[in-house]
Amino acid sequence: MKQKDIKIPFCDNCAVNTNSVFRHLSKDQIDIINFEKEFRQYRRGEVLYAEGNRISGFFCINKGIIKVFKTGFDGKEQIIRFAKPGDIIAYRSVLSNEPACTSAKVIEDASVCFIPSHILTDFVKENPLFSMEVMKLTCHELGIANEYITDIAQKTVRERLAEVLLHLINDFGLDSENYLKISLTREELANIVGTATESVIRLLSEFKSDRYIELSGRKIKILDRKSLEKISNVF
Amino acid sequence: MKQKDIKIPFCDNCAVNTNSVFRHLSKDQIDIINFEKEFRQYRRGEVLYAEGNRISGFFCINKGIIKVFKTGFDGKEQIIRFAKPGDIIAYRSVLSNEPACTSAKVIEDASVCFIPSHILTDFVKENPLFSMEVMKLTCHELGIANEYITDIAQKTVRERLAEVLLHLINDFGLDSENYLKISLTREELANIVGTATESVIRLLSEFKSDRYIELSGRKIKILDRKSLEKISNVF
DNA sequence: CGGTACGTTGAGTCATATCAACCATAGTGG
DNA sequence: CCACTATGGTTGATATGACTCAACGTACCG
Numbered sequence: 185m186k187q188k189d190i191k192i193p194f195c196d197n198c199a200v201n202t203n204s205v206f207r208h209l210s211k212d213q214i215d216i217i218n219f220e221k222e223f224r225q226y227r228r229g230e231v232l233y234a235e236g237n238r239i240s241g242f243f244c245i246n247k248g249i250i251k252v253f254k255t256g257f258d259g260k261e262q263i264i265r266f267a268k269p270g271d272i273i274a275y276r277s278v279l280s281n282e283p284a285c286t287s288a289k290v291i292e293d294a295s296v297c298f299i300p301s302h303i304l305t306d307f308v309k310e311n312p313l314f315s316m317e318v319m320k321l322t323c324h325e326l327g328i329a330n331e332y333i334t335d336i337a338q339k340t341v342r343e344r345l346a347e348v349l350l351h352l353i354n355d356f357g358l359d360s361e362n363y364l365k366i367s368l369t370r371e372e373l374a375n376i377v378g379t380a381t382e383s384v385i386r387l388l389s390e391f392k393s394d395r396y397i398e399l400s401g402r403k404i405k406i407l408d409r410k411s412l413e414k415i416s417n418v419f
Numbered sequence: 420m421k422q423k424d425i426k427i428p429f430c431d432n433c434a435v436n437t438n439s440v441f442r443h444l445s446k447d448q449i450d451i452i453n454f455e456k457e458f459r460q461y462r463r464g465e466v467l468y469a470e471g472n473r474i475s476g477f478f479c480i481n482k483g484i485i486k487v488f489k490t491g492f493d494g495k496e497q498i499i500r501f502a503k504p505g506d507i508i509a510y511r512s513v514l515s516n517e518p519a520c521t522s523a524k525v526i527e528d529a530s531v532c533f534i535p536s537h538i539l540t541d542f543v544k545e546n547p548l549f550s551m552e553v554m555k556l557t558c559h560e561l562g563i564a565n566e567y568i569t570d571i572a573q574k575t576v577r578e579r580l581a582e583v584l585l586h587l588i589n590d591f592g593l594d595s596e597n598y599l600k601i602s603l604t605r606e607e608l609a610n611i612v613g614t615a616t617e618s619v620i621r622l623l624s625e626f627k628s629d630r631y632i633e634l635s636g637r638k639i640k641i642l643d644r645k646s647l648e649k650i651s652n653v654f
Numbered sequence: 655c656g657g658t659a660c661g662t663t664g665a666g667t668c669a670t671a672t673c674a675a676c677c678a679t680a681g682t683g684g
Numbered sequence: 685c686c687a688c689t690a691t692g693g694t695t696g697a698t699a700t701g702a703c704t705c706a707a708c709g710t711a712c713c714g
Contacts (some may be wrong), residue, residue, distance in 0.1 A: 254565055258572040262566050279551075280558035285565060308551065312544035315554075316514075316678095319543065322557040323515035329500050330489055330520060330565035336571045337613025338491040341702065351705055370661065378572025385662060401711095415587045417492045512670055565669065605693065620694060636693095 192223040193246055193297075204270045205321055208313035221297040224395070230295065232288040234273055239284055241300040242274040243267075248294025249356075249366060252286050253375065263376045266291070266355065266366070277320070278304050291368070328387045339417065345387050347405070347416035348376050349397070358406060367402040427458040428481050428532070439505045440556055443548035456532040466507055467523040467531065472502070474519055476508040478502075478534040481546060483529025484591075487521050488610065498611045500563070501526070501590065511557070513539050526603070574652065576614045580622050583611050583650035584632070584639070593641060602637040 195206075195218040206214070226232065226248070228273045233239050235255055243250075249380045250267040264286055267273045278301045308315045325346075335344060349364075358368040367375075374384045388404075396412055400407035430453040431440075441449070461467065461483070468474050470490055478485075485502040494594045499521055502508045513536045543550045570579060584599075591601040603611075609619045623639075625630045631647055633640040641647075 200465050254569040258571050258573070260573055260590075262569040262572050264568060275641060276558045276561055280555050282558075282562070285562045293602075294534055308554065309547035312547075312550070315547070315550050316543065318549075319554060319557065320515050322554065323517075324512045326511055326557060326564060327515070327517070327520045329561060329568065332493050332568050333499060333571060333613075334489040334497040334566065336568060337492070339499050369659090378568075381660090382662080382704085383702060386702095389662085400570070577691095609712085616692090617672085618670060621670095624694085 190265055193295075194218055195221070196295075198246065203245070205272060205314070205317045208317055209307065209311065213307055213311065213314075217297075217299055217303060220303060221299045224296050226290045226296060228290050229292055230290045232290070233284050235285060235287045239274055239301075241298050242272055242278050242304060243288070244272050244297045244299060245269050246295040246297060248290060248296075248302050249292040250288050251291050251372065252292060252294075252390055254286050261375045262378065263372065265328070266354065270321045272321075275304060277319070279308070279318075279322075291366070291372070301389075324412065334380050340384055340392075341377060342387055343416050344377045346396075346412045346419055347372070347390075348373065348413055349406070350416055350418065353406060353409070361410050362406050364404045364406065367404075369402065420612045428530075430532075433481065440443070440507060440552045441548070443552055444542065444546065447605060448542055448549075452532075452534055452538060455538060456534050458532055459531050461525045461529045461531060463525050463528055465525045468519050468526055469522045469527070470520060471518050474509055474512055474536075476533050477507055477539060478523070479507050479532045479534060481530040481532060483525060483531075484527040485523050485529060485531075486526050486607070487523050489521050497613065498607065500560075504653065507556075509587065510539060510553070512533070514543070514553075514557075526601070526607070538601050557568075571613050576612060576618055577622055577625075578651050579612045579614070580608070580619060581626075581631075581647045582653055583608065584641070585644070585647055585651060585653065597641050599639045599641065604637065631633050 195214050212239045232243055232250060236341070245267050247269055250273060251263050251266060252265050252273055253261045256262055273288055274284060308318060335347065339347070352364055352366055356364065359365055370384050371381045374381045377384060388397070388399060392399055396408045398407060422641055430449050465476055465559045466487060480502050485508060486498050487500050487508055488498045490497045491497055502523070508523055509519060513626055534546060543553060570582065574582070587601055591599065592601055605619050609616045612619060623632070623634060627634055627647070631643045633642060
C-alpha cells in the first residue's frame with residue numbers, strides 16, 4: 185500500500201461514538217486527541233512496546249489484533265489478554281507511572297493510534313465521567329485477572345483449553361461457517377492456556393475426534409459449543 | 420471486651436496521614452467519612468462479604484488480616500490477596516458497580532470500617548487527586564495479578580511456594596526471632612500457591628530439612644532467605 | 655533448492671494430585 | 685472429668701496428567 189493511500193481515522197467517527205472509554209469526552213477533548221495522536225501501522229509479529237520499558241503514551245487499536253503478554257523466567261510468553269479495535273493498551277503503565285509490566289505484539293496486521301501520556305492523565309483529572317470510565321475498565325480487567333488466576337490454579341489443561349476456546353468465541357466471534365475469526369498458532373494457544381505446545385496439539389485433536397471441533401490449519405471450526413461448556417466447567 | 424471499651428478510630432489520625440489512598444482527601448472529606456463510616460469488629464473465620472452479592476460499600480482495614488479469595492468450581496478457595504491495616508477491599512465492585520467477584524474472610528481478628536459506596540464514587544468525581552490515587556491502586560493490583568497469572572502458569576509448585584513465603588515476608592514481616600508474623604494453616608498456604616494441602620506439607624518439610632526454614636506449628640521461621648529467592652526464580 | 659517456522663506424534667519421565675490411614679489438639683456437652 | 689467430635693497436620697502408597705525430548709512431516713519463502 186502506498187503511503188498516500190493510508191487513511192488516518194478521525195477520532196470523531198472512530199471509537200468515540202461506540203461504547204469505548206472515550207464516550208464521555210467533550211468535543212474539544214476529542215479534537216485534542218485527534219490532533220496529538222500518532223497513527224501507526226504494524227504487521228504481524230511487530231512489537232508495540234516491551235516489558236520493562238518506560239512508555240510515553242498508550243495505544244488505541246483501530247484495526248487488527250494485538251496480544252498482551254508477560255515473559256516468564258525461561259522466556260516463555262504468557263498471554264494476558266488480547267486487544268481488538270476500540271480497546272486501549274498500555275494505559276496501566278501510564279496511569280501508575282511505572283515501566284510496562286507486559287509486552288504487546290501484533291497477531292493480525294494492525295492500525296493503531298499512539299496517544300501521548302499527558303492526555304490520559306489530564307483528562308482523568310479534568311473529566312470525572314471519563315475518569316470513572318477508565319476506572320471501570322481497570323476494575324473490569326482486574327475481575328477478569330482474578331478469574332484467570334483461579335482457573336489456572338484449579339482447572340486441568342483440558343478444562344482450560346475448552347474455556348479459552350469459548351472466550352475466543354465470545355471476544356472474536358465465528359464466521360458464517362462457524363470458524364473462529366481469530367487464528368492463532370498452537371504455541372500461542374498454549375501461551376494463553378498456560379501449557380506446552382504439544383499438550384494443546386494433543387487436546388485439540390482429542391476435541392476433534394470427539395467431534396467438538398474441526399481443524400484446518402490454524403482455523404478452528406466450532407461444532408459443539410455445549411460440550412465445550414460442559415468440559416470447561418463455566419456457567 | 421465490653422462494648423464501652425471499644426475505641427472507634429477517628430479517620431484523621433488513622434490511615435490518612437500514612438500513605439493510604441485517602442491521603443489527598445480534604446479535611447471536609449475526611450470528616451464525611453468519619454461521620455458516615457460504620458465501625459465493625461470481626462473474629463477469625465467471619466465473612467465480610469461473599470462472592471456474587473451486591474455490596475453497599477467498601478471496607479477499610481484498621482486492625483487484623485483479611486483474606487480475599489475466589490471459590491473455584493469444586494469449592495476450593497483460591498486466595499487472591501491479603502488485606503492488612505490501611506488497605507481497602509471491595510472497592511472494585513463498588514466502582515464497577517458489579518456484584519462482588521471475590522469473598523473476604525478474617526484470618527486474624529480484625530477491626531474494620533465499612534464506608535458506604537456513594538462516598539467512593541462521589542469523591543472520585545469531586546477530587547481528581549483522590550481519583551488518581553484510586554486509579555494507581557487498581558493499576559498496581561492489576562500488575563500484581565498479571566504477575567501472579569504468569570507465575571502460576573509457568574512455575575512449579577516448589578518455586579511458587581518459595582515465592583509465596585518471600586511475599587509474605589515482604590507484606591507482613593518477621594518478628595525479632597525471624598518468625599513470619601502472619602500465620603496460616605497449611606490449607607491456606609495451599610490456596611495461595613494453588614496446590615494440594617499435602618503438597619505444601621511435603622515441600623515445607625523439604626525446605627525444613629534443607630535448612631531454609633524451621634517449623635513450629637503454624638509458625639514459620641525463616642533461616643535462609645537467599646536460598647528461597649534462588650528457588651523461586653525472582654529477582 | 656535449502657532454510658526456517660510451525661505442526662504432529664511417540665516414548666519416557668516426573669512432579670503433583672489423590673486416596674487413605676493415623677495422630678494431635680482443642681472444644682463441647684453430658 | 686471423660687468420651688466425643690471436629691479440625692488440622694502428617695505420612696505413605698499409588699495413579700496420572702502433563703512436560704520433555706526427539707524425530708519427522710509440512711508449508712511457505714527468498
